[in-house]
Amino acid sequence: MRSQPMVIQAVRLAVRLAFFALIAAGAGLAAGAAAAPVGGDSPPLAANARVGGDETQTRFIVDLSRKIELHVFTLADPYRVVVDIPQVTFRLPPKAGETGRGLIKAFRFGLVMAGGSRIVIDLAKPARVDKAFVVDATDGAPARLVLDLAATDRENFLRKIVLDQRFGHVQTPPPPREQQSLSGDSRPVIVLDPGHGGIDTGTKGPNGQMEKDIVLDLAKRLEGKIEAAGKYRVLLTRSDDTFVPLAERVRFAREAGAALFMSIHADSLPHREGDAQGATVYTLSETATDPAAARLAEQENRADVIAGVDLKDQPEDVAGILIDLAQRETKTFSVEFANKLVGVMKRTTRLHKEPIKSAGFRVLRAPDVPSVLVELGYVSNKEDLQSLLSDSWRDHTAAAIAAAIDGYFSTHLAGARAGAN
Ligand code: ZN
Numbered sequence: 001m002r003s004q005p006m007v008i009q010a011v012r013l014a015v016r017l018a019f020f021a022l023i024a025a026g027a028g029l030a031a032g033a034a035a036a037p038v039g040g041d042s043p044p045l046a047a048n049a050r051v052g053g054d055e056t057q058t059r060f061i062v063d064l065s066r067k068i069e070l071h072v073f074t075l076a077d078p079y080r081v082v083v084d085i086p087q088v089t090f091r092l093p094p095k096a097g098e099t100g101r102g103l104i105k106a107f108r109f110g111l112v113m114a115g116g117s118r119i120v121i122d123l124a125k126p127a128r129v130d131k132a133f134v135v136d137a138t139d140g141a142p143a144r145l146v147l148d149l150a151a152t153d154r155e156n157f158l159r160k161i162v163l164d165q166r167f168g169h170v171q172t173p174p175p176p177r178e179q180q181s182l183s184g185d186s187r188p189v190i191v192l193d194p195g196h197g198g199i200d201t202g203t204k205g206p207n208g209q210m211e212k213d214i215v216l217d218l219a220k221r222l223e224g225k226i227e228a229a230g231k232y233r234v235l236l237t238r239s240d241d242t243f244v245p246l247a248e249r250v251r252f253a254r255e256a257g258a259a260l261f262m263s264i265h266a267d268s269l270p271h272r273e274g275d276a277q278g279a280t281v282y283t284l285s286e287t288a289t290d291p292a293a294a295r296l297a298e299q300e301n302r303a304d305v306i307a308g309v310d311l312k313d314q315p316e317d318v319a320g321i322l323i324d325l326a327q328r329e330t331k332t333f334s335v336e337f338a339n340k341l342v343g344v345m346k347r348t349t350r351l352h353k354e355p356i357k358s359a360g361f362r363v364l365r366a367p368d369v370p371s372v373l374v375e376l377g378y379v380s381n382k383e384d385l386q387s388l389l390s391d392s393w394r395d396h397t398a399a400a401i402a403a404a405i406d407g408y409f410s411t412h413l414a415g416a417r418a419g420a421n
Helices: 002-018 020-034 154-166 209-227 244-257 292-302 321-345 384-387 391-420
Strands: 045-054 057-064 069-077 080-085 104-115 116-123 127-135 143-151 189-194 233-236 260-267 279-284 351-361 371-378
Touching: 002 351, 020 292, 045 104, 057 104, 057 127, 069 154, 080 127, 080 143, 189 209, 209 233, 209 260, 209 292, 209 371, 209 391, 244 260, 244 351, 260 391, 279 292, 279 321, 292 351, 321 351, 321 371, 371 384, 384 391
Parallel strands: 189 233, 189 260, 260 371, 279 351
Antiparallel strands: 045 057, 057 143, 069 080, 080 116, 104 116, 127 143, 279 371
């Protein structure tokens, strides 16, 4: 049976070599994000947004503190217009973008990478971008980003996308990369993955409390607790309010040679579906445990659509039979860790009545990194939300998770050592 870990080792090695340059991307991701603009050169401000017109022609305007460059492209299924701009500080009213008018159903905005913001417009039906420009401030009036949309049909909408792609439409450029030394640090690497971020807020509480903020804070507390023990290296897929595509999170864990990947989320249930509470731990499976798990995975997998990332551009990583073998072992470890986690968490944290489930979460797809996704609780449930927003709850939950991680590695590494002899 020791041959299987060998397979994992071989795949890891291959992945490490093949992606050596990209290993630095991991560091870049965090370091780049941390290098927020300082002092005088602060990003321009978006202070207001308006939508005018009807279902044949719609104008979208954003007031800006100064002129900026923009790049516009469209995406289908669902129909979207994506506006990429340099990093902007959005100071729009709290409900801005939740409803639209004319051809615009809704829009959202936020950071997608260090130095880059994005506005994603959901269209009510296919539309073409007639004009997209930014006018300079004139006496009294602020600078304005203006987008003119006109109704079109599906065929023309899709044709435009094909034409754009032929000219190589600009995807989100990779974040700045810095070399990360592959130091002699042999401690296991744990990758924590706070869900959502930037333009993708995740689910929202009744007073606008955002999943992306809750899970980032918990991940940082957890990082602190694990680091304090000194036995593991911890890396975060994001350490600030930046959007990170799902595939990028998986790639990050693989390039870091992670021994464990944990994605952290919070769930919510629509009112009509009653109430649910407590934490749930998910592992990857093509067939979901139940319809609720399937729906949740679908919802979490929508992150890229929400942020306007074109999935077709995500490359498939290494393929082949090695992956299949590694995957089987990875799955066993993932389930083992999920059990451990639930066993420890149940002492301190309220769990869902069925605390272990599986479904097709895209973020759990690394074939060689044991991965779980934790839904900490339901923002739609009053007590859960209270917990999720509480300092002491976050603290003791992070402590419980850290203890579970340590427990998992203690048995796991001991087993590996015994097997190596
Ligand atoms: Zn989520």
